[in-house]
Amino acid sequence: MATIRSHARVHRTAEDVWKIVGDPTRIVEWFPGVTEATVEGNNRTLMLKAGLPVHEEIVTLDHRMRRFQYRITGPLPIKYHLGTMDVIEDGEPGCLLMYSTEISPDPMAFVLDGVISEGIGNLARMLNDHTEEQR
Amino acid sequence: MGRKILFITTDQMRYDAIGANGGRVARTPNIDSFAADGISYDRAQPQNVVCMPSRSTMVTGQNVGTHGVWMNGVPLPVDSPSVAAVLRDAGYRTALIGKSHFEPLLDPFLRFEENQQGFIGATEGHRGFDHMELATHGAAGFTHYSRWIRQNHPEAIGMFFQVLDGDLEVSDVPGGDSGAPQIKHNAVPRDWYHTDWVADRTISWLDGLNSDDDWFCWMSFPDPHHPWDPPESELHRVDWRELDLPVGYPQNQAEREAIIDAKPRHWRLWYDGKLVSNYEAPGKWVPATLTADQILEVNAMAHIENELIDEAIGRVLAAIEAKGWSDDLDIVFTTDHGEFQGDFGFLFKGPYHVDSLMRIPLIWRPAPSAGGGADATARVSKPVGLLDLAPTFCAIAGVQPPEWMEGRPLPIDDADATARGFERVTTEWDSRQPDGTEIHLRTIMRDNFVCTTYQPGTVHDGTEGELYDLVLDPLQQINLWDDPERRSLRDELLIDLAANFVEPIEFRHAEAPV
Numbered sequence: 001m002a003t004i005r006s007h008a009r010v011h012r013t014a015e016d017v018w019k020i021v022g023d024p025t026r027i028v029e030w031f032p033g034v035t036e037a038t039v040e041g042n043n044r045t046l047m048l049k050a051g052l053p054v055h056e057e058i059v060t061l062d063h064r065m066r067r068f069q070y071r072i073t074g075p076l077p078i079k080y081h082l083g084t085m086d087v088i089e090d091g092e093p094g095c096l097l098m099y100s101t102e103i104s105p106d107p108m109a110f111v112l113d114g115v116i117s118e119g120i121g122n123l124a125r126m127l128n129d130h131t132e133e134q135r
Numbered sequence: 136m137g138r139k140i141l142f143i144t145t146d147q148m149r150y151d152a153i154g155a156n157g158g159r160v161a162r163t164p165n166i167d168s169f170a171a172d173g174i175s176y177d178r179a180q181p182q183n184v185v186c187m188p189s190r191s192t193m194v195t196g197q198n199v200g201t202h203g204v205w206m207n208g209v210p211l212p213v214d215s216p217s218v219a220a221v222l223r224d225a226g227y228r229t230a231l232i233g234k235s236h237f238e239p240l241l242d243p244f245l246r247f248e249e250n251q252q253g254f255i256g257a258t259e260g261h262r263g264f265d266h267m268e269l270a271t272h273g274a275a276g277f278t279h280y281s282r283w284i285r286q287n288h289p290e291a292i293g294m295f296f297q298v299l300d301g302d303l304e305v306s307d308v309p310g311g312d313s314g315a316p317q318i319k320h321n322a323v324p325r326d327w328y329h330t331d332w333v334a335d336r337t338i339s340w341l342d343g344l345n346s347d348d349d350w351f352c353w354m355s356f357p358d359p360h361h362p363w364d365p366p367e368s369e370l371h372r373v374d375w376r377e378l379d380l381p382v383g384y385p386q387n388q389a390e391r392e393a394i395i396d397a398k399p400r401h402w403r404l405w406y407d408g409k410l411v412s413n414y415e416a417p418g419k420w421v422p423a424t425l426t427a428d429q430i431l432e433v434n435a436m437a438h439i440e441n442e443l444i445d446e447a448i449g450r451v452l453a454a455i456e457a458k459g460w461s462d463d464l465d466i467v468f469t470t471d472h473g474e475f476q477g478d479f480g481f482l483f484k485g486p487y488h489v490d491s492l493m494r495i496p497l498i499w500r501p502a503p504s505a506g507g508g509a510d511a512t513a514r515v516s517k518p519v520g521l522l523d524l525a526p527t528f529c530a531i532a533g534v535q536p537p538e539w540m541e542g543r544p545l546p547i548d549d550a551d552a553t554a555r556g557f558e559r560v561t562t563e564w565d566s567r568q569p570d571g572t573e574i575h576l577r578t579i580m581r582d583n584f585v586c587t588t589y590q591p592g593t594v595h596d597g598t599e600g601e602l603y604d605l606v607l608d609p610l611q612q613i614n615l616w617d618d619p620e621r622r623s624l625r626d627e628l629l630i631d632l633a634a635n636f637v638e639p640i641e642f643r644h645a646e647a648p649v
Contacts, residue, residue: 002569021532033244049245050254050277076243077303106569107241107414107648110208113245114646 001080001107006096006117008124011022014095017087018066021097024058030123032115044070060084086109097124138531139464139501140351141455142524144193144271145444146186146234146272147360147484148470149452150494152441160373161438166450166498168398169466171512173500174547178518180580181472184484184492185415186236186360187211187649189471189521193216194237194262196525196540197559199515200637204237205565208645211237213261216539218525219265221417222351225534230266230340233333233355237262239647240276246646250277264353268336270329272357273298273364294323296362303648307417311363311436312375315429316420316482318436321364328366329357330440334447338454346458351528354451356444359474361415361483363436365443372442375435380427383478383491383610391480397614399589399599401486401574402479409569409596412566412574413485416440416646422481430477437476460479465523465531466500475532478610488578488587488601489611499527499545517552518560519545539636558582561636579632585611586628602628 010017020026025037028059036047039058046054054076066087072078085124088096099116103109112129153163156177163313170331176474181189183199191197191211196218219229226330230389238247248261253269255279261269266555270280273295284291284587296319300306311318337354358365372473385391395402404410408421455461475481497519523541529536530544546552559581567573575590583605589622602615602625615621 032246048243049251050243052243077299077301081303101482105304107303109569110645110648111241111243112315116244117644 001102001104002106002111003102004109004113005100006120007096007114008120009092009094010097010124011094011128014066014087014089014112017097018063020123021068021085021087022061022063022066024068024070025059030126031119032122067132076108077105078103078108094128111116118122136347136464137533138275138505138533139348139455139460140227140528141464141466142351142353142528143466143468144233144353144355145359145441145470146355146357147472147474148441148496149211149437149473149476149491150360150496152437153445154495155498156496158589160378160434161441161445163441165443165445165641166468167450167451168437169468172503173498174513174515174545175233176312176497176499176515176545176582178516178560179469179495179497179520180493180518180562181495181521182562182566184472184486184488184562186234186471187239190236192216192520192522193471193524196498196522196536196542198522198541198637199563199565200639201539201541202315203639203641203643204565204640204641205563206239206645207649208647209643210240210247210646214263216537217263217350218528218540219353221525221529221534222532223263223265224531226349228266228344228348228627229260229264229352230268230337230496231260231262231264231353231355232266232268232337232340233329233353233516234357235267235355236267237270239649240271240649242649245277251266253278253280256282266340268340270355271335272329272360272362274638277335280329284327288327291323291327295319296321298362304418305415307420311349311432312486313362313399313426313432313434315425316417317362318432319362319364320367320370323366325366325368325443327576328443330443330447333357334450337451341451341454341458344458346460347362348614349532351532356447358444358558359437359440361474363433363440365436365439369439369443373435373438374434378431378434380430380636381434381477384427384430384480385612386427389568390519394612397596398601399597401594404594407479411568411570411571412572412594413483414568416483416485425477425482430482433482434476435633436475462504463502465502465505467498467501467527468522469497469521469541470495471521485523486566486574486576488562488585489603490585490605490609493578493580493585495521497521499529501547505531513548514588515546515549515552517546517549517557519552519557520560520562536626551586556637559631559635561632563636565639565642567642569648575630579628579635581628581631584624584628586625586632588632600625 525537
């Protein structure tokens with residue numbers, strides 16, 4: 001099991017950021033390679049630029065805590081996955097955007113780490129030109 | 136009209152794979168022929184012994200620490216300098232056909248330019264190549280070759296060895312007659328196989344050029360890199376049962392393990408299956424289980440693949456001859472790194488800086504019209520590196536090598552090498568695996584010694600190393616690192632290494648395992 005984490009400070013209110021993160025269909029606006037996102041009940045299906053679908057289960061969509069959790073259920077060769085996005089008001093200006101992933105098998109961590117970091121960067125830039133992107 | 140440049144690379148080929156370097160099994164008459172008319176480098180080394188860092192050195196002419204591709208999975212930035220751009224700016228038509236691997240191959244989100252082009256079949260290229268048609272081994276990934284297979288011969292997709300297993304690890308599924316890992320008898324017809332496809336596409340690109348064009352074509356074969364699954368129609372070429380075991384394979388188990396135990400600890404850890412230090416070697420495979428028959432069959436498969444490469448080269452050279460370009464043609468032939476192929480009881484590659492992986496074939500046949508032919512025939516014993524290729528291409532084209540290139544045009548003989556100070560070559564390894572394993576090697580080769588120091592990581596504490604006398608111990612079986620009588624020599628080499636090694640400025644994130 002590998003654990004990866006990306007974060008960015010966004011100079012916008014947590015409420016503003018959550019409008020995007022808390023809407024599972026808006027992932028197409030910021031996540032690389034995703035051309036389409038459809039949600040039916042607790043299931044989200046992404047269509048990748050390569051023509052591959054990614055099936056996901058929405059585990060948590062907590063508007064009060066501003067937490068979104070999902071699992072990839074197929075068809076990528078993943079044995080366990082839990083992705084968590086938190087939008088946190090931490091007393092500093094703006095808010096903190098945190099994206100954590102637990103994944104097995106380990107080699108997928110390389111792939112997701114890169115694409116998630118790029119996605120977080122895209123999202124932060126989209127929301128604010130002045131971000132401190134880190135991972 | 137100037138000189139044309141055919142840059143031929145293979146992937147993971149040993150120095151001794153070709154007849155011109157003493158190989159006695161694979162028949163490589165085409166390579167041997169231009170080697171006989173050119174310059175053979177007997178001590179050429181890559182600057183890293185895995186694909187992406189090594190290929191990035193070829194295209195940039197830079198050390199690994201400068202271009203920053205420090206392990207597989209770290210992409211070469213799209214705006215990195217490129218010798219192809221230099222040549223294009225000088226009026227050359229430029230192409231890369233075959234394996235590039237400047238960017239990760241495992242790319243399900245299609246983030247990388249080369250995969251995007253392969254996916255849609257675009258050929259306009261980038262990095263200074265105005266034409267790219269890419270391939271890797273078999274039908275995997277988003278290359279032009281895999282697209283061609285999917286569209287024209289979808290039944291062939293499953294014929295190749297499936298490189299990744301269900302855990303997304305490099306597969307150790309046994310095959311062939313001996314049960315060796317990464318061997319498969321492949322039903323794919325020869326003319327669908329990637330080696331012939333690379334030659335076909337190269338010929339097609341050349342056919343589209345004007346007769347007075349100057350051109351630089353990097354023809355990059357994905358073989359003989361594992362998996363070893365050449366078309367089964369070709370297996371008759373080499374019967375593994377008739378081969379001799381490699382001289383680098385101590386057949387006595389106790390002797391073999393004693394040699395390994397005298398090397399830094401990760402050698403034995405990998406041998407016993409307790410350490411995975413390179414994603415491309417099957418993580419579940421235990422080298423200690425490797426049998427003599429398996430070594431022989433792997434070698435036979437590699438020899439067969441090398442014969443197919445040689446024949447493909449022959450077809451391309453015939454096409455060039457038919458176009459009337461042969462007299463103006465420079466040929467440079469090399470590979471990105473070597474392969475154990477049974478040496479010390481190992482297969483594949485990793486953080487092991489011995490000749491199996493570090494000593495590679497390199498041949499330059501200068502254009503006869505430029506004073507080549509018999510006058511250029513030489514064997515160069517002085518050390519050179521793949522970072523010397525890009526400035527060599529510039530020199531051939533009559534272009535001053537840009538300052539960002541860190542190599543120098545290859546010497547034409549040992550006297551030239553001595554006069555221009557070709558005294559040493561360095562090779563490095565850095566890796567960080569998902570489980571946190573870190574290994575860092577820094578190696579210098581000079582004066583017929585190879586000296587490797589291990590920086591602190593998760594396996595080594597910074598005190599370990601290797602020192603080999605290539606004259607007395609060409610198989611590198613006797614580690615002199617702790618020999619008191621060699622201490623001053625070791626210290627001198629380490630001082631020279633420190634003075635000439637380019638340390639990475641930063642370790643950019645790996646974006647994929649490969």
